[in-house]
Amino acid sequence: MKVIYVNKSNRHTFLEENEPTVIALGFFDGVHLGHQQVIKKAKKLADEKKLQLVCMSFFPHPKEVLNRDNQEIQYLMPMRAKQRVLKKLGVKKFYIIQFDNEFASLTPEQFVQNYLIDFGVKYAVAGFDFTYGQFGKGNMDRIEEDSNHWIKGIKVEKVEHDGEKISSTLIRQLISSGKMDIVHRYLGQHYQIQGKIHSNKNSVEVVANPYYLLPPPGVYEVRVSNGDNIANQVVLVTQGSPRIIFSNRNNSLLMDQPDIYIEWIKRLSAGRFTIVEEHASLFKEA
Numbered sequence: 001m002k003v004i005y006v007n008k009s010n011r012h013t014f015l016e017e018n019e020p021t022v023i024a025l026g027f028f029d030g031v032h033l034g035h036q037q038v039i040k041k042a043k044k045l046a047d048e049k050k051l052q053l054v055c056m057s058f059f060p061h062p063k064e065v066l067n068r069d070n071q072e073i074q075y076l077m078p079m080r081a082k083q084r085v086l087k088k089l090g091v092k093k094f095y096i097i098q099f100d101n102e103f104a105s106l107t108p109e110q111f112v113q114n115y116l117i118d119f120g121v122k123y124a125v126a127g128f129d130f131t132y133g134q135f136g137k138g139n140m141d142r143i144e145e146d147s148n149h150w151i152k153g154i155k156v157e158k159v160e161h162d163g164e165k166i167s168s169t170l171i172r173q174l175i176s177s178g179k180m181d182i183v184h185r186y187l188g189q190h191y192q193i194q195g196k197i198h199s200n201k202n203s204v205e206v207v208a209n210p211y212y213l214l215p216p217p218g219v220y221e222v223r224v225s226n227g228d229n230i231a232n233q234v235v236l237v238t239q240g241s242p243r244i245i246f247s248n249r250n251n252s253l254l255m256d257q258p259d260i261y262i263e264w265i266k267r268l269s270a271g272r273f274t275i276v277e278e279h280a281s282l283f284k285e286a
Contacts, residue, residue, distance in 0.1 A: 001087040007098040011114070018120035021054040022046040024091070025126040027168070028057050030076035031085040033188045034127060034159040034166040041156055042125035043090045051122065055091045056115070057082070058099040065099055074172055078211035081194070095119070108138030112146040125154045161185050178215045181266035190223075190263045195244065197260055206235075206244040206260060214244070215264065223263040234268065 004014060024042040028035045039055065046053040061073040079096065086094055097103065097115065106114065111132045116124060124143055132138040138146060143153035159166045166186045174183050175191060183191045193212040198205045208214055217239045224233045224246075234247040244262065 001083065001091055002093045003083055003096065004093065005096050005098070006115075008102060011118075015118055018118070019052060020122045021052045021093070021120050022049065022123040022125065023054045023056055023116065023119075023121045025056050025124055025130055025132075027061065028055070028082060028086070029061070029168040030171055030187055031082060031089075032166055032168065032171060032186055033161075034156075036089065036188060037159050038125055038127055038156045039086070039089045039091065041154065042123075045123055045125065045154065049123070052092050053090055054093045054095065054119075054121075055086055056095040056097060056119075058097045058103075060099055062099055062104065065101060065104060074176075074213045075211040076168060076171060076175075076191075076213055078209060105134055108133030108142070109146050111138065112143065112151065117147055117150055121151055123152050123154060125156065127156050128158055172213060175213050175215050175264075178218055178220075178267045180215055180220060180264040183264070190265060192261055192263045194259060194261050196258060204246045206246075206262065208244070215267070219268045221265040221268055223265060225261040225263070226259075227261070235262070 006014065022042050022045050024039045026035060026038060031039075039053075042055075043053050045051075059079060061075070064073045083094060095115075124140075126140050128140065130140060132143075133146075140153045140155035143151060162185075164170065171183060171186050171191075174180075174186070180191060193208050193214070195206040195208040195212070198207060215237060217237050219234060219236050222233050222235050224231050236245045236247070237243070238245065
């Protein structure tokens, strides 16, 4: 998959190489089941029309730019992780548009012309709540009109689980409340993060890479992977500046590994465990 970072200064350099495409539009944080439905529909259409499947996302999150109270957005995954998932879903080209105040001020018609028509888009697929252009005035019901009937818009209806809309916001809320055992129902898999190992004589800790969201302090059952091998573990997420501490520091997966993946299975009862050293550097099952 070809990844292209686009901003107002370099946009014109990519126009000559464009060809007719089907594009999936969205922020796609977490690439949850709702996002996957959008991309699968776009891929099916691309295969039928024999066109290239393209995805377009934006960074940073629009709320980070438009939020006047400077509220920090908690991401579910960094851009590189998002790229890996999109590639598995069959995306051939991934545009990442720099979202800034100037981009946010584009009218719906300007966005469609400058970032869809100019990029060769013939069919645009997005969720029912996707908006574009200044103040989010553009939506999938008017994209054909905004493109002077050059682009056909396909709207994917709401994807639900147990009557609840699947969204990145909902998944963030579940993780932030420690409900790791049900996140997979919305994400399509258990939530996974990547981090770096820091060892000392008493414990093995992991510091999560940027743009991953950690669950609240508590004891959790996880699966740990170094890319080749997988092992079950129990970890503790600490208070304050969150750290992930392993109960079994002798696990071979934790030795001499610069990076590690943690798949969160469920939160365990704190009553089952006894913290045996200050700052929770070690703990054991009671």
